[in-house]
Amino acid sequence: MQLYIKFFAMHLKSQMQYKLSFFLTALGQFFASFTVLLGVYFMFSRFHEVEGFQFEHVLLCFAAVLMAYSIAEMFGRGFDQFPQMLGNGEFDRALVRPRSVIFQVLAAKMDFTRFGRLFQAILVFCYAIPNSGVIWTWDKVLALLLMVVCGSLIFFALFIVYAGFTFFTVEGLEFMNIFTDGGREFGRYPFSIYGKRILKFLTFVVPLALFQYYPLLYLLDREKNMLYMFTPVIGLLFIIPSCAFFRIGLRKYKSTGS
């Protein structure tokens, strides 16, 4: 842990060397998700509600998903860039060091420009939390916290799966983007609006809905059952198969040699 904090400080310092570039990139990130937000706003100023969700309700899940994703991406960037690491042989060096492989990939890269997105999520929360009509008792606050924390862990697990695939293909696989980038983009609306089948898929196969749709129902008092509040925790089970998958890949690993 101490070592991780050292890495953290190191990355932070190195990225702060180019301050202007850093802030411009962060600003770009901010605007990238801002146009998505604007799109949501345009849709709701026309339709007012969808599947019984109003603009402020949707903002809650927009911000929760965005925050979860940006936290996962900020720290899990190493897994996102894993194909490059594998391709240029940097990964071989990690294998000979006396630390866990996952830890080293994790510490190899952190990207703080994602702060632009995180900042956006915070702003949206600032608007949505008081305006959503939710009465914020302790259990609601806990549910929201669980959405963000477990959400970022689940996104993180998806990054690990993505990296795991590269053991077999060397190249990065674009189709994983549908769950990572796609999860972020489509997570702007509650997953139920995409239809029952997609909701089921996102509940039982790739558990994105577990930290988005079900706790949102609890927040909005549509479901009183406490179970809905803890669905994000159930979603954490996804980490087990994804880590296992990464390890299977690791066992198969042959160096690219360069």
Add this chain to the structure above:
Amino acid sequence: MKKYSALFRIRFINSLQYRAAALAGLATQFAWGFMEISAFSAFYRANPAAFPMEFSQTVSYIWMQQAFLTLFMMWFWEYDIAASIIEGSIAYEMVRPLDIYNRWFCQITANRLARAALRCAPILIFAFLVPEPYRMTLPPDAAQLFLFLLSVLLALCVVVAFSMLMYISLFYTLSPTGVRLFIAVISDFFAGGIVPLPFFPAPVRAVAEWLPFAAMQNMPLRIYSGNIAGMDAFAGIGLQIFWLAALLAVGRLMMSRALKRVIVQGG
């Protein structure tokens, strides 16, 4: 002209090499299109009267957008052009008997076309085969299809001419990251990349319809789907020609000024 067509061919063939990447991309784009259409259909169910296009038009719009994504997305970036400016290998380009603006224009156009050529056919076939609410329809008549083809070509040229401005600005700034992302995001948004222009609130839409971004993917996609038809389509193509001419003129002017004062450091 011959040398540019040769250049175009080289680039085109070069881009066709990455077939596996294209395949993986396809799966993503199918899924992406499905999700987008599902979202729009939820809004349609919520209030069909407030829907500004016909639903089938929106479906066609989204599938065509996925099929031709690589033609229009502003964030595709030619790293070797940017590198030649930043690292100074532009000096070699300047000695060659080729106009640099034309050369880059060809290169970018060819790369985008090649990527789209690989991707569009499977997506389109798929989009015509999926079950009903998701199925894509043909444009109402052949004339409309012809206008669409013309409009696609113009839109591609507008996109390339616009992105040329970003490359040329590198002569002055040397740092591509932040500003580039920012401009790409803005232009994709106002070109209808996130939400089609008809879904914009009226006052915003009134302005957006006249911006150069409206001459990008917005125009061909809406002409194909039949959302813009008849005289409006001709007016739209007129707008595209106007913006293309304007962007080409500005681009060439900026280029010649930038090249006059370019300093390549030795090494």
